[in-house]
Amino acid sequence: MKDVLPEIDAWRAAGDRVAVATVVKVEGSAPRPVGARMAVSSAGDLAGSVSGGCVESAVFEEAQEVLTTGTPKLLRYGITDEMAWDVGLACGGTIEVFVEPLDR
Numbered sequence: 001m002k003d004v005l006p007e008i009d010a011w012r013a014a015g016d017r018v019a020v021a022t023v024v025k026v027e028g029s030a031p032r033p034v035g036a037r038m039a040v041s042s043a044g045d046l047a048g049s050v051s052g053g054c055v056e057s058a059v060f061e062e063a064q065e066v067l068t069t070g071t072p073k074l075l076r077y078g079i080t081d082e083m084a085w086d087v088g089l090a091c092g093g094t095i096e097v098f099v100e101p102l103d104r
Contacts, residue, residue: 003037003047003048004020004037004038004039004047004048007039007041007045007047008020008039008047008102011039011041011043011045012102014043016041016042016043016045017041017042017067017101017102018039018040018041018042018067018101018102019039019040019063019064019066019067019099019100019101019102020037020038020039020040020099020100020102021037021038021039021040021050021059021062021063021075021097021098021099022035022036022037022050022097022098022099022100023035023036023037023050023051023095023096023097024074024096024097024098025095025096026093026094026095026096027078027093027094027095028093028094029093030051030093030094030095031051031052031053031054032049032050032051032052032095036048036049036050036051037050038050038056038059038060038063039102040059040060040063040064040067042064042067044064046060050095050097051077051095054077055077055095055097058075058077059075059097059099062075062099063099066099066100066101067101070101072098072099072100072101073098073099074096074097074098074099075096075097075098075099076094076095076096076097077094077095077096077097078093078094078095
C-alpha cells in the first residue's frame with residue numbers, strides 16, 4: 001500500500017473520498033500477487049494496479065459504486081485459456097479483488 005499512499009493522502013487533502021481494491025486470492029497464473037492494491041478517488045483518479053491493466057477499468061467502475069454506496073464488494077475475474085488473448089488477460093488465471101471505501 002506504500003506505493004499508493006502519496007496519492008491517497010493528496011486526494012483526501014483535496015476532500016475526495018477513496019476506495020481501495022486489494023487482490024485477496026489468486027488461482028493459476030496472474031500478473032499481480034495477493035496483496036497488490038489499487039486506489040481510486042471519487043474525482044476519478046487511479047493509482048496502483050491489481051492486474052497489470054487487464055481488469056483495472058472494471059475494478060475502477062466497481063470502486064466508484066463502492067464510493068457511492070459505502071458497501072464493500074468482493075469481485076472475481078477469470079478467463080478461460082481460449083478467451084485469454086481476446087480480452088487481454090493473457091495469464092489465463094483468476095483473481096479475487098476486495099474493494100472497500102477508505103474511512104477517514
